[in-house]
Amino acid sequence: MAALLFILVAVATPITNIAAYIAYFSLIWLALLTAKIPPVTVIKRSLIEIPFVAFALLMPFFGQGERIDFLGLSLYQEGIIAGAGIIAKATLGVLSAILLSATTTAREILRGLEILRLPSMLVQIATFMLRYLNVVTDEMERMRVARASRGFDAKGIRHWRVLANSAGALFIRSYERGERVHLAMLSRGYSGELPKEEREEVLPQQIALGLALPLLALTSLLISSLI
Amino acid sequence: MSEKSLEISGLAYAYPDGNQALYGVNLAINQGERVALLGPNGAGKTTLVLHLNGIIPTMQGQVRVAGELVDSKNAESIKSVRHKVGIVFQDPDDQLFMPTVGQDVAFGPYNMGLRDSELNKVVEDSLSLVGMLEFKDRPPHHLSFGQRRRVAVATVLAMKPEILVLDEPSSNLDPASRRELADILRSLDITMIMVTHDLPYANELCERALILSGGVIAADGKTSDLLKDSALLKKHRLELPVGFSL
Numbered sequence: 001m002a003a004l005l006f007i008l009v010a011v012a013t014p015i016t017n018i019a020a021y022i023a024y025f026s027l028i029w030l031a032l033l034t035a036k037i038p039p040v041t042v043i044k045r046s047l048i049e050i051p052f053v054a055f056a057l058l059m060p061f062f063g064q065g066e067r068i069d070f071l072g073l074s075l076y077q078e079g080i081i082a083g084a085g086i087i088a089k090a091t092l093g094v095l096s097a098i099l100l101s102a103t104t105t106a107r108e109i110l111r112g113l114e115i116l117r118l119p120s121m122l123v124q125i126a127t128f129m130l131r132y133l134n135v136v137t138d139e140m141e142r143m144r145v146a147r148a149s150r151g152f153d154a155k156g157i158r159h160w161r162v163l164a165n166s167a168g169a170l171f172i173r174s175y176e177r178g179e180r181v182h183l184a185m186l187s188r189g190y191s192g193e194l195p196k197e198e199r200e201e202v203l204p205q206q207i208a209l210g211l212a213l214p215l216l217a218l219t220s221l222l223i224s225s226l227i
Numbered sequence: 228m229s230e231k232s233l234e235i236s237g238l239a240y241a242y243p244d245g246n247q248a249l250y251g252v253n254l255a256i257n258q259g260e261r262v263a264l265l266g267p268n269g270a271g272k273t274t275l276v277l278h279l280n281g282i283i284p285t286m287q288g289q290v291r292v293a294g295e296l297v298d299s300k301n302a303e304s305i306k307s308v309r310h311k312v313g314i315v316f317q318d319p320d321d322q323l324f325m326p327t328v329g330q331d332v333a334f335g336p337y338n339m340g341l342r343d344s345e346l347n348k349v350v351e352d353s354l355s356l357v358g359m360l361e362f363k364d365r366p367p368h369h370l371s372f373g374q375r376r377r378v379a380v381a382t383v384l385a386m387k388p389e390i391l392v393l394d395e396p397s398s399n400l401d402p403a404s405r406r407e408l409a410d411i412l413r414s415l416d417i418t419m420i421m422v423t424h425d426l427p428y429a430n431e432l433c434e435r436a437l438i439l440s441g442g443v444i445a446a447d448g449k450t451s452d453l454l455k456d457s458a459l460l461k462k463h464r465l466e467l468p469v470g471f472s473l
Contacts (some may be wrong), residue, residue: 009415107326135320180321187314189338
C-alpha cells in the first residue's frame with residue numbers, strides 16, 4: 001500500500017522537478033538499505049525494466065518541436081524530457097516493488113489486501129494461485145519431459161502445433177484439478193468463505209511506519225517546488 | 228458397539244449421460260469397524276463414496292449416517308453429514324489447497340464454527356495424531372508425498388468425523404510411508420472405510436471386506452476369508468500380488 005502511494009506521488013511529479021527526483025531515489029535506496037537487501041539483488045531484479053528503458057531511449061528521435069544537437073545527433077527536446085521521465089518513474093516503480101517483495105512474503109501481502117478490504121473472492125483466487133502455481137509448473141515440466149523422452153524437440157514453427165496441444169492439455173488438467181479441489185472443499189463444509197487467520201492487530205505505529213515513505217516523498221516534492 | 232455408523236439400502240445411481248454405476252447397493256457398517264471396499268476399476272467405488280457425504284445426490288435408495296438420512300435436497304442435512312463423513316481423496320494436492328499445512332487443517336473445523344484457541348487446539352491435536360505437528364507452518368508443496376497424504380488425513384480428522392473414508396490410501400507411497408500410514412490408521416479409534424486395490428494392505432488393516440463389482444456388493448465377509456477364495460477374486464478382477472499368500 002505504501003509502495004503504491006509512493007509510486008503515485010512519484011508519477012505525479014513533473015520530470016522537470018529534478019530535486020524531487022533526487023530526493024525520491026535517496027529515499028527508496030535508504031529504505032532498501034535499512035531493510036538489509038543486498039544491492040546486487042536489487043540490481044539483478046531491476047533488469048526487468050530493460051524493455052521500457054529501450055523504448056524510452058528511442059523517444060528523443062521521434063517527436064516534434066525544438067531540436068537540439070547532441071554529439072552530432074539531432075534530438076527533440078520534448079522527447080528527451082519524456083524519455084527521461086519514463087526511465088526515472090519506471091525505475092522508482094520497480095525499486096519500490098522490489099522493496100515490497102523482498103520484505104513481505106506473498107502470504108502477508110494477501111493478508112494485507114484482505115485487511116484493506118479487497119473483495120474476498122479476489123483474495124481467494126490469489127491464495128489458490130499461490131498454492132497451485134507449483135503444482136501446475138510441475139505438471140508442465142512432467143509434460144515437457146514426456147515429450148522430450150519421445151524424441152520431441154521444439155525448434156520451429158512446425159512444432160507449435162504440438163506445443164499448443166500441450167498447452168490445451170495442461171489447461172484441461174488444471175481445470176479438472178480445480179473441480180476436484182472444489183469437491184474436496186465442499187466435503188469439508190466450504191460455504192464461500194476462506195477462514196480468516198487470527199490476525200494480530202495492526203498497530204498505529206505500523207501504519208505510521210508504512211506511510212513514512214510516501215509522506216517523506218510528498219514533503220520533498222513540496223519543498224523542492226517551493227524553492 | 229452395535230450401533231450402525233452407516234446403513235445403505237437399495238442405492239442405485241446413473242450418471243447424467245445414462246451410464247449406470249450402482250445397481251442397488253445394500254450394506255451396514257457398525258461403529259468402530261474398519262472395512263475395506265474392494266473392486267475392479269469402474270466398479271462404482273468412487274461413485275459410492277461420493278454418495279456418503281452427499282456430493283452426489285441420492286437418486287434411488289437411502290443412505291443413513293449414524294442413523295441420520297442423507298437428504299441431498301436439504302442444505303442442513305448436507306452440512307451435518309459432511310461433518311460426519313470425512314473423505315480423504317487420492318491426490319493430496321487436491322485436498323491441501325490452503326497456503327500452509329496448519330491453515331489447511333483449520334479449514335474444516337473453521338467451517339464448523341470453531342475459532343481461536345479451540346480451533347488451534349483441534350489443529351494441533353489432529354496434526355499430532357499423524358505425527359506432522361512440526362510442519363504446521365510449512366506450505367504443502369514443500370512436503371514429501373507421504374507427508375502430504377498424512378496431512379490430508381489430519382485435515383479430515385480435524386472435523387471429528389463419525390466415519391473416515393480413504394480413497395486408495397496406500398497409492399504412490401514408498402514402503403516406509405505405507406507402513407507409517409498403516410500405524411497411524413490403526414491407532415485411530417474411528418469407523419473407517421478404505422477403498423483400495425492394495426489387497427495385502429486391506430488384509431492388514433481391515434477385519435472385514437466388501438467387494439463391489441458391477442454396481443452391487445458381490446461379497447461381504449472376513450477379509451482373510453475373501454482373499455483366500457481365489458475363484459471369487461478372479462471373478463471380480465482382483466488379484467493378490469505374485470508370491471503373496473495368506
